[in-house]
Amino acid sequence: MTFRRILVANRGEIALRVIRTCRLLGIETVLATSDADRDSAPARLADRAVCIGPGRPTESYLKVDTIVQAALGVGADAIHPGYGFLSERAALARRCEDNGINFIGPTASQIESVGDKLRARAAAEAANVPVVPGGPVSTPDEGLALGRIIGTPLLVKAVGGGGGRGMKRVERLEDLAEAIELASAEAGAAFGDARVYVERYVTSGRHVEVQILGDGSGRVIHLGERDCSAQRRYQKLVEEATAPRLADPLREQLCDAAVRFASRLAYRGAGTVEFLVDTERESFYFLEMNARIQVEHPVTEAITGVDIVAQQIAIASGEGLRLSQKDYQPSGHAIECRINAEDPTRDFQPSPGVVSDVLWPSGPGIRVDTHIVPGARVPPFYDSLLGKIIAHGPDRSSALLRLQGALESTRVSGVHTNLAFHRMLTADSEFIAGGFDTGFVPRFLARSIASAKDNHRG
Amino acid sequence: MTLTGKDVAEITRLLDESSFDELYLECDGLKLSLRRHGAAPGALTSGFPVADQPTTQVPAPVRAAATATPVLVSDPSIHEIRAPLLGTFYRAPKPGAAPFVEVGAHVDEDTIVGIIEVMKLMNTVRAAVRGTVVAIAVADGGLVEYDEVLLQVRKDAGS
Helix, strand or coil: CCCCEEEECCCHHHHHHHHHHHHHHCCEEEEEEEHHHCCCHHHHHCCEEEEEECCCHHHCCCCHHHHHHHHHHHCCCEEECCCCCCCCCHHHHHHHHHCCCEECCCCHHHHHHHHCHHHHHHHHHHCCCCECCEEEECCHHHHHHHHHHHCCCEEEEEEEEECCEEEEEECCHHHHHHHHHHHHHHHHHHHCCCCEEEEECCCCEEEEEEEEEEECCCCEEEEEEEEEEEEECCEEEEEEECCCCCCHHHHHHHHHHHHHHHHHCCCEEEEEEEEEEECCCCEEEEEEEECCCCCCHHHHHHHHCCCHHHHHHHHHCCCCCCCCHHHCCCCCEEEEEEEECEEHHHCCEECCEECCEEECCCCCCEEEEECCCCCCEECCCCCCEEEEEEEEECCHHHHHHHHHHHHHCCEEECCCCCHHHHHHHCCCHHHHHCCCCCCHHHHHHHHHHHHHHHHHHC | CCCCHHHHHHHHHHHHHCCCCEEEEEECCEEEEEECCCCCCCCCCCCCCCCCCCCCCCCCCCCCCCCCCCCCCCCCCEEEEECCCCEEEECCCCCCCCCCCCCCCEECCCCEEEEEEECCEEEEEECCCCEEEEEECCCCCCEECCCCEEEEEEECCCC
């Protein structure tokens, strides 16, 4: 079926991004918005906005029944969940399935399969995709036996955790039993799931992920990889496509592994398979699969020319895959910076408020995905993403030059931002060289603090 | 049914006395659209009853007002009963039954004035004020947004 009307169940830049593609496709949009976002740019661009509740996400954007009721009430054929919020809640996908609404994303059971870390691990092993050595443990003794085989350092992880939460690093085997008991108790309290597993802690690795599209009946293609190693406390700050200084055989193995994993699930929609690439051993491990569109999808769009949201909509409407693998012909290089309302001088504390004025960059190869206009509110309830600046060029150095220029010509006033931090980060010699591991941002911050102290003394 | 000039004058007078900025009436091929001076075009709220909706399955969306409906801000004796959540608004306990309240009815704090359904879950809406219902702003069975004005009640003197 062709969709006539889509309910966009999200906010901020991704809501605007989805609405724009819908307009292009001639599909009407209704934005489900919270009270705090009534005047936002997506609420103004959508054909209609319906207020679903107060600002607090638990009273609006996270209410499954309210979202489905809103979709039914406005006569929407489909719901686009964006990222975050309900995008990876099997309950929403299931509610849609039960009420004859198309969920623009994978099936409820696919979300469950990849959302449970242990099930995802098992699925990866079944698809012959390497996983970090380790496994589930139900007692400290079991953990110790496993720990002896794998060797230290180790990570104890909560099955229900994510985004760096529910993890404990163990350096010595004698500390493992206590860490398992503690992690299990914490996981039970925080996630309602006390299951934990133990795996090798890979000390030096790159975060490389592969964008895939599946038609839901087993046909899956990839749109290449993205390098998201520039992270701080598991939060991505800069992403690029393709991954710099990655040997081509390894690149191909990663993409093939992602396609194998998703094919086995007969995955439907757009998704991302994340890997940890061990640069010392020239090997890689499956980390997890994200069953949604991702914040960093524009870098893939830049080098492929593919509108991933349009692909999501086509797949959900039953049209299937419009592309075949040979259509993947990446062109050039793209880098994205996430501009957040946060204060790097105060440990990156969020800085909500009103953006009194803003000037976004433009120019050849520059794309800005943002919902922030002069006077826009940054409510305290949500993530602090103001926008994404994406630079594309024929090669990495020209893309980087454009990015640096774009960062220099961006102005945001009224709230603190990490713009200055990005200007410094992208001028750092290690960043310019490319191909760094996830330890880069902490190293860069330590260097910056050290040099600031030196300057102070000198 | 046809409208005479007198009818239109009467409707205009009613609109003038009401809290609404805009009125859209459609009956038997006649469309009447009245807008108060200065009101933004298309500032209709979604729940406003539009008579004789064409029978297409998917009604064209109405651009929502950017802010909550501004109703009688100048009259402190009018209380607005607003939707505590998004859902389908029903004026009666079940189809065919008499509405909970009509215009002119006297209500007190505990009087049920409607039901909002969210995925088969019925939430009763109470008046929370003593007074007389002067307007019912939303259609029976229509979608109401969070914080949308459902009814207006003229508060009893001294309450």
